Amino acid sequence: MRNRQSIPVRTDNSILAVGIFGTLKTDHPYNDNLLAFYSGVYGREIEIADMPNPTRHLTYECYMNNGYKVVFTGCEVNRIAALPEGMCGFEVTANRMRVYKGPVVWDAYIDTEISWQWKHPFSAFEQLFIAGDFTAANLGASESMENVTDSPCLFCFSENTYDNYGSANYKEDAIVLVAPDPCWSSLFDELKRWILAVLPRDLVLRVEHFGSTAIPGIPSKPIIDILVEVPSFEQLRSEIVPRLCSEDCSYSCFMNNALFIKRSSYGGERIAHIHMAPRDNQVWEGLAFRDSLRANPELSFEYARLKKELASKYRDDRNRYTMGKDTFIKKVASQSNRRV
Secondary structure, three states: OOOHHHOOEOOOOOEEEEEEEEEEEOOOOOOHHHHHHHOOOOOOHHHOOOOOOOEEEEEEEEEOOOOEEEEEEEEEOOEOOEOOOOOEEEEEOOOEEEEEEOOEOOOOOEEEEEEEEEEEEEEEOOEEEEEEEEEEOOOOOOOOOOOOOOOOEEEEEEEEEEEOOOOOOOOOOOOOOEOOOOOHHHHHHHHHHHHHHHOOHHHOOEEEEEOHHHOOOOOEOOOEEEEEEOOOHHHHHHHHHHHHOEOOEEEEEOOOOEEEEEEOOOOOOEEEEEEEEOOOOHHHHHHHHHHHHHHOHHHHHHHHHHHHHHHHHOOOOHHHHHHHHHHHHHHHHHHOOOOO
């Protein structure tokens, strides 16, 4: 058995987390099977020992050339002495990546040299955290790592958020729709000014208001959806992510675009979903959807009815609420001839 000196311990210059490590298809549909994969850690956070409070939830993704990606997603910890069933430990230092099996931490079953593509420390809750992409020299031939063919492998920093999982008050954000509010346009203007003040002007090429709060007469969650054009996906990751990740602004990356969730404060209400992508990214189809509903009251009514049905059915399940709207949104966007 390992002695205490060999237990992995987090430092200001390292990443140490507990969660799940496995492979998925790169284009895996957003469905129940995908949610089942992530349920290996989501909802089980309370089983993880030695988490700081608040806890950072982070994800790394590595895209293979064969249509698969390697994923780690989990909670940052102060040390790893043992692991919950089915979970792994994930350690990234200045020059190595290690992945540990449970339940007791023995030698790492993946231990490889890395080189950082970009790396930025940032501060939250009076602690230093690391954001960055790195290249792993070799994941090795592991029975538990199916569909891994590439070497070296680029691991992209794709999620950063903070939660208090151990609190009795912790819960996911509920889906609550409210009547249209004329103040939403003013709130967008205020948030646009904040974005332009926080980020260098050459990184923000365009800022648009879209989503339900940008469509007259549509009930909505009181969260402003914003779409920001950036020069490139590489600049988005390496220059914007370290500037926006904070106690009240979480980050998620979706292969070639990103979402920042801005809250009123840590643990406070969501006030904005800020989507960022280069000009030709498919996320810009959201403007075609917005404009189609603005121009067609019948479509707006149909969408409003769908949202109310889903909000009633999935009040405490944001993922399935979003999945339920996907077919309607794609149908409307595909019928539009607009090219942004």
